[in-house]
Amino acid sequence: MNKKRKLVLENGAVFTGKAFGSDDASSGEVVFNTAMTGYQEMMSDPSYCGQILTLTYPLVGNYGINRDDFESITPFIKGLIVKSASVHPSHFRSRFSLDEWLKANRIPGLYGIDTRMLTRMIREHGTMKGMFAEVDEETESVLERLKQIRFPQNQVSQVSTKNRYVNPASGERIVLIDYGAKKGIVKDLISLGFEVIVVPYQTSSNEILALSPDGVMLSNGPGDPQDIPEAVRTVKQLLGQVPIFGICLGHQLLALAGGAKTEKMRFGHRGANHPVKDVRTGKVAITSQNHGYTVSPASIANSDLEITHINVNDQSVEGLRHKQVPAFSVQYHPEASPGPEDAKELFLEFQQMVHAKQTKIEISKKEGIVHA
Template structure:
């Protein structure tokens, strides 16, 4: 089956199609992970994006439904160099092609992904059309003219009502901007009682749930679009322990008075080095974000930088000077990628167990 991608600068890459038959338009990004294609495709943070995998061979270990990070995919397409159609893994339930058909994701393989990645690095993330048919110039123009970057994807990908997961440990309200299942799994391992609430849940509703801590999840889009959440966090950060991950980190920064900006091509992959400034120790982390926090904007907010990216010095973590409030730009839960920084969940649990938010501090 024919496959092609059309970039907004006029470049066309031709290859072979796989997955769902159709045409999609989205933001073209790249991911440097060697494994984890299933988790990446089902991570809600990729909503509206067409993902290029830089590792050349994809699909070799198949797919297993237990490793999905959400019930559906919000990604617009997948671009790879080589497709493995006969996976070898005793846990494999099916191949990648079948999974993408089921999730309605358009795929193209046989593309020079190295050339494509270099183009993104030089020009930045850009509009892209992915299709398994030859498109006429009028069709291409129509797709680009009618596509807009939806910065508020968080409003679509999260829960629409309050749901509860029983546990015997601390009660955590998880604000869902597009949460990955592995964040929930990490809280469940700590026996937390988890109450998942929509992205725009007001402060008063959250406090009425009597939480012992608040977790701000990952998710897609521009953090400045989370207006309701920013206002909620402003009120709640002096009342309870708060832990932000990825988009949650950016929202916490905005609530504290900092600023965010869109990066040229973002950080996406399972091999990004960061340094814990307090511990003076480096870690390899899993990352997926197109926005970042402006370090200079944190001055005078009460927030201090705790993690820094080893490649470009961008802010990777912050915490309040005296409140039990902190966040990280990377993913301590991995999926895919290393879980070396999962100790941050213990830090959050300890804050709650110490009685923060109960008038004991």
């Protein structure tokens, strides 16, 4: 881990440090996360597809990599940047060092740079394209290659499951539309006794309803929600047919389906200490977040939605509820992984919504009413 490597940003800034992980060439959108722990969950979160992840906490890798804390089987980050990378991890569950895991997954890393300066630059100028390069490579040459690169628009198709699969249980059936779903979402649904059928992102509403779901979960995922209009159409067709709960990208898709608009943020929310206020109760939860797009507050006035949660720091929209049908969403991650579990109760709220729908159907059957 002594070889030098540099990061070149599209604004011409150069950060030179030491290389670790893979030697593969890589480029992507450079973002930062402020969480103090949970680097394994972050690196395996599909929502980081196409991005070079910068961790602001200075020491990373000290508890190694274990077999249990992955949020997906395949990591999709394009690179990792840290201040200091631990060479000798110490934890009873550790199986690999950070360097070993990055090499095995062909992910390049950079350490020994001023991550505070890089973070402040991103906060000031917004997320930028970046590329790892050899230190002796001409910066102008790297910049020329960077100019030819565009942010990808097909991240969801890269991270979504290709085939549907079932997590069996004895409770109600939830169809989870996989836009890049974290394992934590599936785990929390199963813990409530739900049978979870995971389907690809492009699955039609007719195919979903043919599975006779008692509820539909819209998962997290990477990229711009407007890049997948087919998903918006599907959500719009499902509204009123079945209870819906959206998380992160799923929240943005519900917003678009309900008539609101989304927009790109300057540097997004990525961390584990974002305070979110429930405007209905005044209660504040500390939340885990990872997103670069947000719902436009001004667009909600003429939509079928109402705001339920706001970000205390910047007043951005963090939660929505449909006015006419059982559907709600949040921009943050109630399943955490990593982060605080203050918002776990939202899964119970979804469960109550599913139970209410089922009770209504049972009453209708007893009364001889045919229900759609």
